[in-house]
Amino acid sequence: MxxxxxxxxxxxxxxxxxxxxxxxxxxxxxxxxxxxxxxxxxxPCVADALHAAVDLSDTGYGTSAAGLQDALAQFTQRRWGWHIDPAAVTAFTDVATGVVELLRVLCSPEDAVVFNTPVYPPFFDWVHDVAARVRAVPFARDEAGWHLDLETMEAAFAEGPAVYLLCNPHNPVGRAHRREELTEIVRLAQRYGVRVISDEIHAPIVYEEAQFTPLLTIDGAAEVAVSVLSASKAWNLAALQCAVVVTAGQAMADEVRRIPRDIRWRTGHFGVIAAIAAFEQGxxxxxxxxxxxxxxxxxxxxxxxxxxxxxxxxxxxxxxxxxxxxxxxxxxxxxxxxxxxxxxxxxxxxxxxxxxxxxxxxxxxxxxxxxxxxxxxxxxxxxxxxxxxx
Ligand SMILES: Cc1ncc(COP(=O)(O)O)c(C=O)c1O
Known part of the structure; x- marks a missing residue:
């Protein structure tokens, strides 16, 4: 070969x-x-889809209903064995918007939001945007590399934060969190009443020695967690403005429904077209x-x-x-x-x-x-x- x-x-x-x-x-x-x-x-499959849209002058208002949910669900099933209900997928402009709007419905002013540092810098801004407080928990590092410090995480969760903003895989340390670690995170979230937003934008970019574990595939995660994904990192589509929020249970779906409907209309039409091409053919x-x-x-x-x-x-x-x-x-x-x-x-x-x-x-x-x-x-x-x- x-x-x-x-x-x-x-x-x-x-x-x-x-x-x-x-x-x-x-x-x-x-x-x-x-x-x-x-x-x-x-x-090429993404470029072709975009060229075809331009040739058709298909530059009006977008709709994510035209195939995005199904394309994503089929991709996650093939790639990670992760079953998603297409009806539980909501499109947003980008991951930042999805996370900020989720924080807005899940936090009250002055609530704490936990995340692990060092981290993608806008995490700080997103928490400040909703007038919440940052509760940073530093990563641990040993000979095997970077990993979550679960003991310190428990201490932070015990303080009663509203949300844990997980970066899975993590930017900048490049850690694909292990299933056992995520299982412990879900257990802690249930125990201390913390909701988890899992930013999974880097999920498709995991090398052979590791594996991406979707948070929502962990037992019990559906009740406390929501994931945010996008084709924009793996296929380089940031300009086109499309991301999705995924839920796996009624309680978290109800929270997503509290986000004003109008925000979903801002998703980029070309972003949806490109994401469908990427998930289906890319x-x-x-x-x-x-x-x-x-x-x-x-x-x-x-x-x-x-x-x-x-x-x-x-x-x-x-x-x-x-x-x-x-x-x-x-x-x-x-x-x-x-x-x-x-x-x-x-x-x-x-x-x-x-x-x-x-x-x-x-x-x-x-x-x-x-x-x-x-x-x-x-x-x-x-x-x-x-x-x-x-
Ligand atoms: C972890 C993480 N989340 C979110 C984003 C930004 O995503 P978006 O452009 O969809 O808001 C990035 C961009 O690099 C990122 O690394």
Whole structure:
């Protein structure tokens, strides 16, 4: 059997003509490996569906009723053996909107919301948006990598927060939480009366050594939890604005129904069209994407070990994000500022992900091998004369 080919990436000069935020935030001499969007060429099935919609001038108001629920339910069944009732799927503009609107119905002002830090920075903003309080529980790390600290989680749940906002798999540490951990989370949620919102946007991007466990497949989760998913990370569709909230029981479905109906009308029509194409026809492309990303992850590991061995990290088992501990580089500047100013390389500043992120950077490796090599060169150059480079 021939080896699975990679998904393609246009050369850097073509990528630089994109108008997305990754490519327009920094001047043209900066190489950006920042915001979680990918450089790969769009999956052909998605591009075809969008071209067909444009050819048809199908640019009116959208409806998620035209197949999104079924397409998602069939995808989750095939991919993860997760049975979803299509009627329990509600479309939203994006994951952020889904989570904020859920928080609005599940929290009262001043309620606490638990999440695990370091975390995708908007988690902080979403909680503040609904006038709730952040109760951060730091991740634990040992030789095996990052994982939930269940003892500290229990202590936080015992304080009576309204919601636990789970990131499954987790951005930025790349952990695909284990079934046993999620089982314990559900047990704690039941015991302490905490509702769980599981942000599963990165679910399709899990490498072979790990496995995505949908929270709603855990016994008892249906009564206390809701999941938020989207095709937007795995097929790079953030521009098109479509995500879904999924429930598996009456009580949580009733909570979702309390969200004003009007908000659902804001879902992007092209987002729905693209998501249906991705879920129905995009699985082979997704598998090729995972092979490609796995190779990039290996390349990054090799290059870091060779040239920047003082940077400490656990290669992620999910997501295309590398969470790099630069604290022992011996520089006095925040590493993100150093890499940007001296190397003209843009990475995300770790401190945006919570206080534990100081001294870290997040690097997006969803790009070509050449760009990753160039990024490592720029990192080496940034450190020359100002730190450790062996
Ligand atoms: C964990 C997580 N949730 C949500 C989002 C944003 O999703 P959306 O653009 O659908 O709001 C991201 C984007 O990177 C993310 O990493």
């Amino acid at each position: 021939s080896e699975s080919p990679e998904v393609p990436v246009e050369p850097l000069e073509v990528l630089r003509t994109r108008r997305s935020s990754k490519w327009r935030t920094y001047p043209p001499d900066v190489l950006p490996l920042t915001v979680a969007e990918m450089d790969f060429t769009l999956a 699985e082979e492309w997704l598998d090729r994407l995972l092979v490609t990303l796995d190779r990039r992850r290996t390349l990054l590991k090799t290059l870091l070990a060779q040239h920047l061995p003082h940077i400490d990290w656990t290669p992620p088992e999910a997501t295309y994000l590398a969470w790099l501990d630069c604290r022992s580089l011996g520089t006095k500047d925040e590493p993100r500022d150093l890499f940007l100013e001296r190397g003209r390389l843009a990475l995300e500043a770790g401190r945006r992900f919570g206080p534990e992120g100081a001294g870290y950077v997040r690097l997006n490796f969803a790009t070509s091998a050449e760009i990753i090599e160039e990024a490592i060169d720029r990192m080496i150059r940034s450190l020359r004369g100002g730190g450790i480079t062996d």
